Every structure is written in C-alpha cells, then in structure tokens.
Amino acid sequence: MRLGRSGNLLVDLHIDAPLVGGVLLLCAVGLSVLYSASDHSLEVVAKQAARMALGFTSMIAVAQLSPLRLARWSPIIYAIGMVLLVATAIVGTGRGAHRWLELGPLRFQPSEIMKLAVPLTVAWFLSDKLLPPRLSLVGATLLLVAVPGAFIIEQPDLGTAILVMAAGLLVLFFAGISWRLIGLAIAVCVVCAPIGWYTMHDYQRQRIITLLDPAADPLGAGYHIIQATIAVGSGGWSGKGWLNGTQSHLEFLPERATDFIFAVYCEEFGLLGVLVLLAAYLLVLIRGITIAMNAQDGFSRLIAASLTFTLFVYIFVNMGMVTGQLPVVGVPLPLISYGGTSLVTIMTGLGILMSIQTHRRFIVES
C-alpha cells in the first residue's frame, strides 16, 4: 500500500466521501446543539470538537487498514477486551457502577472496545464457515456475544450491553441464521421475561415502570421523561429557535448535553429539524448499507452490515428513549451527544466501513 498512487487525496487516504460528508454534517449539528445545551459554553464545545478530531483521526487511521488485517486482529482485540472487562469487574471505578478502568492517566470503558470487538470477532468467526450457520455455530457465536454482554450487564450498564449484543447478534442475522431460530429465540425471551424481571436491578425495573407511566412519579423517575416530552412537544413544527429552548436553558431538562440532547434539538429545531437530522443519519446509514452490499468478502459484508445497523440501533434507542417510547437506558445519540468514548467508537466503526469500501479493488486484484 503506497500513498499518492492515484494522486487523488480522498482515494489515497481511503476516504469515502459520502460517509465522511455525512459524519461531518452530523458533527456540525452536534456541536451547534451542544453549544446551546451547554448554555453557550465554548469550552464544552471545544472539548467535544477535540474529541471529534480524535475520533476522526481514529476513523481515518482504521480506514488505512485492510479488512483482511482487521479480521486477523479481531480475536486479539476481543481477547484484550475480555481481559479488561474482567479487570474492570474487579478493580473498576465509577459512581455506583464499575464501568471505568484507570490505567495511569488513561481512563476508559473497556465495554466500548467490545462494541467493535464483538461484531468483528463474530464476523471473523463466521466468515470462513458454511452459511447459513449450523446450530453448533450459532451456539458458539451466542457464547462469543453473551459472555462480554453478561459482564457489561453486571457493571451495570444495560445500554452498552444492548449495543454490544445487538452488534454481535446482527452479524448472526446477516449470516443467515434461520427464521425458525429467530422465532424460537423470541419465544424464549417472552417466556423468560418474568424471570428477567426478577433478576433486574431496581433501577432497571424503575425505568420500565416509569416508561409505562411517567406521571406516577413526576418528581422522581418520571421527571426525565416528562420534561423531555415537554421539550420535544413544545418544539412544534419549526422549533423555538437555536439557543431559545426554554426547557433546556432553564435546567428543567436533565442530561441535556448527553443522553437527552435530542430533546434540546427537538425543542429548538422542531419537527423540521428532526427530519433534516434523520436525513443526515439516513445518508450515513444508506451509505453503510451500500458498502455492505458491495463488499466482496464474507467478513467485510457481515461487519459492514452489522456496524451500519448497530448505528441505527443507537439512533433509534436514543430517540425512542427521549420521546418516551423506550425505557431510559443511557444510550447517547451518535455523533451528537456530549462525551468522547462512544464518539470515538462510532467513528472508528465508520472507519471500518471506509476501509471495506476503499480496499475492495485491491482484494479483487490480489
């Protein structure tokens, strides 16, 4: 791989223009909403911009690696991630939850690594197998997904666990797992739901109760949902205007820069703004689907499809949660919410998509 071969910088840097364009658009929206949600704090915006730069660097860097190399490294990353997860369970830090691992000055969530490591590893694992996968393969795959998932649930961080497992299971879905098995799994879930209820943490149960009836506890658990709903609803068709959201600026809205930033967006930009935002996301998502469809090997298309739809899961869970359709599970809005960890993960994932798209020709030629 030599740089400058085509003379086209985009091609040489393995940049996929539509994808990067969509990402930049979303980042721009993200920073402007954040400026409003942080009460005009340029400091917060600058910090987030720095994280975006870091994420962007990571995205470009990963894009330079060929999918083949990524596939080979997958099990190693997975193994490292598992070690760190175990370590976190033992010596982790965090308020009421062991999520963070401190290594010298570095402080990070090993569960973030698994958001990519799990789908990569499952895709690597299934890529040289006969597909649709047989039952034993499905079992092995489920194990690959469930073990880290269980650790993350135990932290407890339901939101991340859902995303990690969704990414892994999506690979299985795209690998062609039979509908019968899917139906069976859903049936098992329905049967096990009551059991799950009793094994849940109180805060998780509370979230589900609150989702069903936020008015029952308007000052406690329902407060988030009620205030977010007011913010969204009062935005109307065209919104209250940038920096004019009262719900957010008057501190009625909790977590308004992070998980609930979509409420700020809805309040200030209205339904019209939401349509624009969804269009930007769809640009990225459709590009991801295209990349997956055009991918030339099993690993590439599995991981591309999984990452693309995981991104959608992110978006849907966050928006569903803010608009009161899903329980509050602590999933940030991709590329918009304040925070560095998931931002870098998402952009790295998009880097993988770019790698798949930009390395196609070389694979054919080899």
Added chain:
Amino acid sequence: MNFGPRMKTPSRETQLFTRRVLVAAAGMLLLIGVLLARLVYLQLWSHDHYTTLSLENRLRVLPIAPTRGLIYSRDGVLLADNRTSFMLEVVPEKVEDVDQAIGRLRQFIALDDDQVTRFRAELRQRRRFDAIPLKNNLTEQEVAVFSVNRQQFPGFNIAGRLSRYYPLGSQTAALVGYVGRINEAELKSIDPAVYAGTTHIGKEGIEKSYEKVLHGTAGYQQVEVNAEGRVLRVVERSPPGPGRDLHLSLDTRLQAAAIDSLQGRKGAIVALEPASGAVLAFVSNPGFDPNEFVNGISTRLYQSLRDSPDRPLFNRALQGLYPPGSTIKPMMAAGGIETGVRQAGDRVFCPGFFRLPNVLHKYRCWQKAGHGSVDLVRSLAESCDVYYYDLAKDLGIDRMHALLTDFGLGVKTGIDLPGELAGLVPSREWKQRARKQPWYPGETLVNGIGQGFMLTTPLQLAYTASIIANRGQKISPRAVAAIEDPAAGSHEEVEPVHGGTVAITKPEAWTAVVNGMHEVVQGARGTARATAAGAAYQYAGKTGTAQLFGIKQNVTLKNEDIVKHLRDHALFIAFAPLEQPRLAVGIIVENGESGSKAAAPIARALFDVWLRIEGGLDAPG
C-alpha cells in the same frame, strides 16, 4: 447428525445476505416511521398542550408590594411614614456551617433564642438559595458593627425594607391607628391579587378605614425560573401603583394641647370644626406607641398593655361609653320648646328634689338646697336637675328618645374610623327587648338628666356640641380632609357629609339654649364661669357629671370618701365662638369628679389655642 460436507457457495451466501440486508432495511424504515409518528404526535398534534406546559414551567409571576400612602396632619406634619428598617438575612447555600456562623455572629449582634429557633424552623422549610430573616429591626449600631465584620460572614446580608413608622407615636395612635402583619382571618377577606406581596395591613384607625386608599395596587414581575425555582431573569415588570396619601383634618398643635391639658389623667377629647365636621383633635389618654405593633409586638409588652388598669389600648374617644349626665340638658331644653311643653320663660321651682305624684321617692337635685325658681337659661347655667326631671316627665320617654336620637345619641356618628360604638338612648321598645321589662316613669326622670341607661361616646358628645353650634345642622365628623395621589398629581378634597337637620324648627329654641350654654361659662352663676375668666371671645358650654354608682337616698358622700376609680367622670361639651363657631369639643375626664373643675378648663385651653391658630380671636395670656 451429519448431512455430509457442504460446500461454501458464494453466490448463495450473497443472495442470502442481500435478502437479510433488505429485511433489516425494511425494519429500519418501519422503526423510523414509528419514531416519526411519535414525533408528529408530540410536536404537531399535542404541540399546544406541551407549549402550555413549557410556559408554566419557566414563568413565575412575582408580586411587588406597593408603597403605602403617607398620612399627614392638617398642619403638614407627617403622621405615618415609611422608613427603611434593616434586617439580617441568611442565604443558607452560601454558608458552610450555619450553626457555627450564628455562634460567631453572637459576638457582634445580640440574638435571643427565640430568634434563632424561628430561624432554624424557617431554614428547614425554605429553599437553599432563599434569604431567610434572622433578626428584624437592627439598630444603627448593629448595622455598623455587622458591616465592619461582614467579610467573616459570607451568606449573611443586611436587607433594608420599608416599614411603617409613626413619628408622633402615642399622640396620634387613637386616630391614625396602626398597621400590622396580615393575619389568617384577614387573609381570607382580602383580595389575594391586590395583596400579593403585601405583608402589612391596617389594623386600627385611619390605617384600617382607609386601607384601600393607602394600600395601592400590587405590581408584578414576570420572571424566568429554572427547575429549582431560582430566578434567572426578569422578563416583564409592571410597577406597583403606590398608595395614595391622606391629609387629615387633625391639627397636631391642637392635639398636643389637648393631651397636655389632660395632664396625664385618663380621658378622651374630641374637637370638631362644626361647619365641616373635620376632626381637629382626637385624644384617648393614656395612649400606646403604635410603632410597637408594626412588626409584631413582644408578648410581654402586649400583656402589660392589655392588663394595665389604665387600659391604654382602649380607644376611649371612639368606644368609651359614658353616661352623658347633664350634657344632654341643652337638647332636652330645645326639645321642650320645640314640642311646646315649655316656653323659654316658664319657671319651675326647685326645692332640691323632685317627686312624682303619689310616689314617695325623691329625685334629688345636685344642689341639695335647691335652686328656687328656675327658667330655661338658668336651668342650663346652673344645671338644675329638678327643671329637667319636670321636663322629662312632661316630654315622656318616647319623645325624649326621638329627640336625643335626632341629636345623634344612640346612633353612630358615621365618622370615617372603624369600630365606632353607638351608645344607648333607651326607649320602651329597647327596655322590653333588652331587659324584658316595661318602662317605668321614674326612669324617664333619671334619663332626663343623662343618667340611668344613657350611654354616649366622647365623639358623640363633640358631635352634639357641633350640632348645637350649627343650630341644628348635622355634619358627620370625619378625620380625612383630602386624598392626594402624588403619582397622578391629583388632590381630592373630601366633601362634608351632611346628615340633615335636627327637628328643632323654632328659632327661639336655639336662642334660649345657646344663651343658657353661654351663661354656663360666661354668666354670673354659670357652673363653669371660673374657667371663662379673661376670655376674649364668647363661647358656650355645658358641664356634666357621670355617676359611676348610685348613691342611696338621704346619704351625702364627699368625693374624697370615694376611691379614685369610682369617682364621677367629669364631662364638658362646648363650642366657640358663639357666632360662626370654629370649634366644638366633647371632653371627658375619667374620675375627674366635676365637669366644671376638671373638664371645662380643657375646653377653654383648646379654644385659646385654636382661635389663635385660626388667626381669629386672640386669647390673652
């Protein structure tokens, strides 16, 4: 179960993958549709509902209390002022350790345990960023000491606010009254919109009766608050409409002279301008300092005022009920002529007592030796009781009741003060109702000299004096002369309230009565002739003595034999000058024993002062 080796078939896998991606994409679009449906529901369908909720969330309306109107006297003296008083407030969130800080503060400012307990109670209820009062009414020295050391007390602040102050204190308390904190009963009766933000309300006197004028209208500021209720900014402000000022007809110089003339004795003095009904002096002695009541009187002080035998909180001028005694004789005399039962020249022989036909009981004249032959003028000048026993017998209780009621006794004068009492003029109907007894003829005689059941207030006495001064023209007493709105620049004079004319239509009745009253002070044998000596003007009066307990037949008691608080009350009504009178007074000196000795000199003193002030007739000396 081995179905044999299967070959990897890329095209089949690709087809499968493509189908799955399409299924997932369809699912994705479906979920986006669900999301959009929800957003349309929230943002379009329920938009109005959520807009309302969001507005309610952020806007609070905070009231701004108006500045209370000021009260001035006729001579321009400020009687009720709004002064800045200082209080020490604490914002808990800015104080690290409240208890420790209060402990340190005690080195500089005296705090009693009550104040600290009350503060702690509020501390638990209020929000962390609210200022909570710790001590009210800081002295200037406390303010200074705190200011010097304030850097040691972050979160402690001195706040100034307007507080009602009565510069003349007890001198004007009976008329002006006072304001106090709104209590629960008042809270129910006031308009919450008008009183939002107001802490004090008129409790007594002018402060109460002119509450609406003085209070003004509340202003509002619409503020934006956050979820904690902290005020972030003022969105809109509508300033309060300050209360209007009152100009009383009271003259502080006359008032001071009236208080001085009582020389510390218990009693009441009301002075009116007959032509207008204007209250020029209004005294109830002893008084109390109304300033003590404004921000809550201490329990100990209140108990001492309430339980004092001198009853300083009792408004004698307005609510004190006294038998009018001989002060009703001018009205009786006028009624006698009007009804035709007497002519001015008719004479009655006074042997020192009066007897009803076939009754042994002697109704005694105060002059045991008797007055001899007495006509109307002399009957007033010497206050002959027998003349009025005889007159009362001829008039009868029914006509007496009508007559005295016409002169304003037994009914409220309609003064612009709260809590006025009507007193009592007895009638057959009243006795049947109140005592379940018929009226006895002897009672007519006793009430004919203002004893028995008769009860009047000092204000009513002054009013009757003013009616006689006006020769029957009734003009209700009123304390407020003008209402001024400094903001609007308007000045509205309060018009006299005409209460009609007393039904004494014969001019000779007035002539005789006024002559008789003139003789009282300036006649050779008048009961109060001693007090008129040297007066440069002509005036008229009538003494009265209110017995506090009945003296048995054939027993003579000297006042020295009677304990002070049971001695007779001294009464006097008077007006001056004789023609075009400027001042009418009603005076009562409790346990003053004799109207002529205790009460009449007061009237003279007031006339001297007032006529000099009015620039009319100068009094010598």
